[in-house]
Amino acid sequence: MEEKNSVGIVKPSLFKCSIPLKLECGITLDSYELIYETYGKLNKKRNNAILVCHALSGNHHLAGRYSSKDKHPGWWDNLIGPGKPLDTRKFFVVGVNNLGGSHGSTGPKSINPKTKKVWGSKFPIITVKDWVETQQALLSHLGINRLASVLGGSLGGMQSLQWSIQYPEKIANSIIIAAAPNLTAQNIAFNEVARQSIITDPDFSNGDFYQENKIPKRGLRIARMLGHITYLSNDVMGTKFGRKTKNKSYQYNFKTEFDIESYLNYQGDKFANEFDANTYIRMTKALDYYDPAKGNPKNLSKILKKAKADFLVISFASDWRFSPDRSKEIVKGLLDNNLKVSYAELTAVSGHDAFLMDDVHYHGIIRSYFKKIQSQL
Amino acid sequence: MKKNNQTNRYDFNVIESWVHQNSKVLDLGCGDGLLLNHLKDKKNITGFGIEKDKDNWLLSLKNGVDVIQMDLESGLAGFEDNSFDTVILSRTIQSMHNIQSIISEMQRVAKEIIVTFPNFGYWRNRFQIIKGGMPLSKELPYNWYNTPNIHLCTINDFDNFCTTHKISVVEKHIMTDQQAVNFYPNLFGALALYKLVKK
Numbered sequence: 001m002e003e004k005n006s007v008g009i010v011k012p013s014l015f016k017c018s019i020p021l022k023l024e025c026g027i028t029l030d031s032y033e034l035i036y037e038t039y040g041k042l043n044k045k046r047n048n049a050i051l052v053c054h055a056l057s058g059n060h061h062l063a064g065r066y067s068s069k070d071k072h073p074g075w076w077d078n079l080i081g082p083g084k085p086l087d088t089r090k091f092f093v094v095g096v097n098n099l100g101g102s103h104g105s106t107g108p109k110s111i112n113p114k115t116k117k118v119w120g121s122k123f124p125i126i127t128v129k130d131w132v133e134t135q136q137a138l139l140s141h142l143g144i145n146r147l148a149s150v151l152g153g154s155l156g157g158m159q160s161l162q163w164s165i166q167y168p169e170k171i172a173n174s175i176i177i178a179a180a181p182n183l184t185a186q187n188i189a190f191n192e193v194a195r196q197s198i199i200t201d202p203d204f205s206n207g208d209f210y211q212e213n214k215i216p217k218r219g220l221r222i223a224r225m226l227g228h229i230t231y232l233s234n235d236v237m238g239t240k241f242g243r244k245t246k247n248k249s250y251q252y253n254f255k256t257e258f259d260i261e262s263y264l265n266y267q268g269d270k271f272a273n274e275f276d277a278n279t280y281i282r283m284t285k286a287l288d289y290y291d292p293a294k295g296n297p298k299n300l301s302k303i304l305k306k307a308k309a310d311f312l313v314i315s316f317a318s319d320w321r322f323s324p325d326r327s328k329e330i331v332k333g334l335l336d337n338n339l340k341v342s343y344a345e346l347t348a349v350s351g352h353d354a355f356l357m358d359d360v361h362y363h364g365i366i367r368s369y370f371k372k373i374q375s376q377l
Numbered sequence: 378m379k380k381n382n383q384t385n386r387y388d389f390n391v392i393e394s395w396v397h398q399n400s401k402v403l404d405l406g407c408g409d410g411l412l413l414n415h416l417k418d419k420k421n422i423t424g425f426g427i428e429k430d431k432d433n434w435l436l437s438l439k440n441g442v443d444v445i446q447m448d449l450e451s452g453l454a455g456f457e458d459n460s461f462d463t464v465i466l467s468r469t470i471q472s473m474h475n476i477q478s479i480i481s482e483m484q485r486v487a488k489e490i491i492v493t494f495p496n497f498g499y500w501r502n503r504f505q506i507i508k509g510g511m512p513l514s515k516e517l518p519y520n521w522y523n524t525p526n527i528h529l530c531t532i533n534d535f536d537n538f539c540t541t542h543k544i545s546v547v548e549k550h551i552m553t554d555q556q557a558v559n560f561y562p563n564l565f566g567a568l569a570l571y572k573l574v575k576k
Contacts, residue, residue: 365438371439
């Protein structure tokens with residue numbers, strides 16, 4: 001069955017990098033692997049490449065399916081494809097599983113070539129800056145000298161922002177959605193609760209649970225449930241679930257009673273079965289540490305002096321995890337440097353997760369912006 | 378489209394003549410962004426538009442304008458003092474709640490400010506009121522119950538406002554149907570354009 005506007009059946013590739021990488025934490029990785037997917041074709045000028053960065057629990061599988069029986073397409077399939085807002089007939093789109101991820105790139109469950117053992121607890125903490133470095137290595141391997149754009153939501157948006165600072169000459173446009181220039185104390189607090197739920201799960205074994213054939217599912221479940229609460233707005237939770245219950249009358253026990261409980265339990269179970277606990281706690285750390293302005297909002301304007309890209313910044317009014325005010329801080333830094341920026345604040349009700357939604361106006365903005373990028377190629 | 382290209386041409390030209398070559402311009406309530414594009418073409422300006430309405434915002438983006446979505450009622454936070462040469466408020470002031478605050482914000486971010494508004498003192502408006510109804514015209518196309526215009530004023534009112542608030546009028550142009558009006562402008566002018574600086 002041919003799906004309309006789909007990139008179709010896709011296959012990931014593996015990039016083996018043997019150039020040593022000095023991480024921000026001080027540790028050096030002698031080599032590493034990145035799993036990635038590409039869609040569309042690189043043009044003759046090699047200037048139509050778009051890097052799409054993933055957020056906390058994402059991966060390199062942006063669009064299409066692995067087989068005709070594959071139930072779910074890539075996580076941003078509603079946006080990427082032939083004729084879609086990010087049109088793969090015009091652009092060469094690259095998705096990569098970030099270093100430390102658990103979907104095929106070198107990460108905590110990989111073998112450390114030095115010790116020939118699973119990394120586990122010894123796997124270093126990777127930062128947004130490190131990711132940009134590895135993404136640049138991959139792009140150079142693909143023969144891409146300059147990106148038409150980097151696009152990302154949430155933690156992916158932070159990578160897009162970081163690209164404009166770290167490789168200002170190599171990025172023409174930076175699209176930053178539902179992001180922030182750093183995390184607030186409240187955000188770090190949520191991350192710490194998620195980490196503690198994993199770390200204190202006895203099956204976590206200090207991060208070396210692989211050898212013991214255990215998975216800290218309880219911790220992962222709770223971490224994910226907490227995450228889901230913060231990704232949705234109160235309004236959308238009310239509309240979706242309200243006080244709806246499974247049974248007509250209350251059961252007066254601790255089994256799932258309300259629909260919201262059942263939703264969170266489902267999401268928690270699903271996640272615990274497929275996501276790596278060591279990766280999760282490290283991804284949250286990458287979020288916590290990201291702070292190009294080093295704690296001083298005034299520094300953001302100074303840091304952004306280096307940037308040369310054009311920017312599109314989008315926020316969602318109902319997103320309380322990365323509120324519009326945080327996006328406006330980025331916009332202010334860009335305006336202070338007289339950089340070209342457009343900023344949209346969308347009224348979507350769904351909260352932080354809105355950046356993944358299939359909304360006509362939201363997708364219209366992205367489509368129009370990519371048309372502008374295309375006209376500049 | 379909010380602003381009609383044809384009727385706008387002439388006030389675009391007046392505004393263009395008041396804007397300096399290669400200057401930096403901020404257009405508040407930029408609509409579809411065509412005024413900024415006109416100024417880019419004719420005066421090689423750089424700048425931004427501000428637009429609250431999501432459909433107009435998208436039109437501006439499509440027209441190649443760098444546009445910030447925000448509500449002018451909350452001021453111009455995010456824009457540094459004197460960061461623009463000219464700030465324009467074209468056919469928007471009459472729909473704003475706090476006129477004093479937006480004018481003072483405009484004075485903060487730019488040296489020169491341009492304000493245009495429909496003249497409520499225009500004879501056709503007066504005549505419609507004498508006949509007993511609220512005015513409906515090309516400049517005032519809304520019914521009383523759905524109009525966004527809450528602070529309509531006449532040319533005399535605006536002159537008094539400028540005097541009271543110590544604002545110097547450096548240029549003033551009154552027009553009707555693309556023609557300049559010099560004879561009893563408060564009676565015969567449909568649209569008023571002002572270039573202002575701080576006293």
